[in-house]
Amino acid sequence: MIACLWWRHFAAAVERLDDPDLAGEALLLVDEAMAPPRLLAASAEALEAGATPGMVLTQALARCPGGQVLPARIERYTEAAEGLAERLLALSPRVELAHAPQSATLWADLEDLRALADAARLGLAAREAGLIPAIGLAASRYVSQVAASLAEEGEALCVGPGEEAAFLAPLLVALLPLDEEGQRWLRLLGLRTLGQVAELPPGALEGQLGAQGIRLRDLARGRDPQPLSPYRPREVLRLARYPEDPLRSWGELERFLERMALTLADRLRLGGLACRRVSLTLRLEDGTERGGSVAPREPLAGAAGLARILRDLARQVLLARQAELTSGVAGIEAVLEGVLPAKGRQLDLFAHGDGQMERLQQVLRDLAARHGPGCFYRVSWLDGELPLPERRFRLEEPQ
């Protein structure tokens, strides 16, 4: 059995978890980096008033005039979703996480027959984290997700083995994982419910939608062969050191950082690993803490590179321009994030044509780790190859 835990208004729930005074308020969570600012997520109250994610803020405020506007904290939402996934990993061997600011979904594979008891335990674990999900329980990933979407917050809906097709039959085709154009196309064919899609002869959808058609028909019949994509917690290497006497000169601190870099590089080398981000926190004699982090251009594993980054970070956070530090350093913590297997790469001196796309994907993964999402897109047509005077398109972030 698979349990699906679903948070309809995840970002708003996280904001309320952090600030309980926001309970009951219509929350508009805005991406201020966009021009004009757009709504990234909203609470149930704001959605009821007509504000929807993707809307320009002025439009959202026109629909929900009493809404409280807050800047969206994407990193905090990611951290909360990952925290939940890690809690569930203690209860289930395989967990999958999918989250966007508006909603979050977690699937957990419950391998034995004590599924209901396990689902209850999962729900409790999520409750303990302060975020109450709706839970769906079924034999397949898709049916459990549909069940969760129909359950109320804090409730569980269970679909027994063999009852999937009957459970799905009266539900609307809007529950199928299809974009707006696909949904419109199904409606044009007069297909309103999942039962109608399930009853179509085998080749009917395939002829129109190819492999996706076969998958949609299977889903509508309650069959979902797609296994869970296991969530892997972020790998972090942490090293904290407290010198016997506080370090009061830049030279001392530099030598200390170099030794720490050697230790970290050794650990990376033993595991055949590299890291994508380096963070440094300095605890000063006056009781304050200063820290910073940097994502190198390429995954890093060598001691020299680590030492250089740690030195630069220390200079940056201490604003060190002279030999003597204004306050001694009593403790140093270095954290390597985004740890991944260090793979050698054969560069093609005459790179041309073949394999460019694969190389581009590899570079994109590094760039996304450094600059975050929202930079790179692929263009796809919404109207196929129709020779319309103005064709509509969509920008999608590459996987």
Add this chain to the structure above:
Amino acid sequence: MGSKKQRLDQTVSAIQARWGSRALRKPAPQAPDAIPRISTCFPSLDALTGGLPRGGITELLGAPTAGATTLALKAVAQAQAGDDTALYLDLGRTFDPDYAARCGVQLDHLLLARPHSGLEALEAARAVVAGGGAGVLVFDSVADLLTEPAGPLASGLRQLAAALARSSCAALFLTPLYFGDVNSPPYPPGFALPHYATLRLHLEKEAWLQSRHDVRGYKAQVTVLKSRQGSEGRRASLAITFDGVVRGNGT
């Protein structure tokens, strides 16, 4: 003459014996077409420049609507026809997929980048070029760098030029001339694009092309500002027509 040549050879041999064979070398004769190039779709321009050089920067300067973007997109389409992937750095967020497709660009072989800053754009370009991830990249446009700090931009451009020199990627920089003056392009301070560019082309709109009373395209004049083909100051006339697809003369 003979003795002079002998003395020169002896000196070169002595320096090479003392400091190694790479210390002093005679330049190897290089054929003018040794640099691989991408056709522009405009034969008159190709005849003048040999095409847009791979492994280097081409700067396209012109007032908006002079045809710089069209020329860049036609070159992208040509590169893609040779199985290249394209990177379009859309700093101004003005990329029009419909127009690009009409220019022949294959959108499934194009990656659109909308970086948060110009510096990030240069860095992304360098990473993609160094990783061999693209055969052509378009930087649209230089004017969007004006608000950025100058020092890091200059260094970013230098690093990009160095990465390009070791790759087979052609970089096209679009520089809009809002006041039409080619002598005062909108560069951030210290941004030595003319220095790093292998080829610099200035585009000017000449006339509309009309069929009866309908506009069916326009004529643009390209002046070569810098070229290693020795064609500085020479001009070519381009005809760009629209009839569902955007055509250059000769395509």
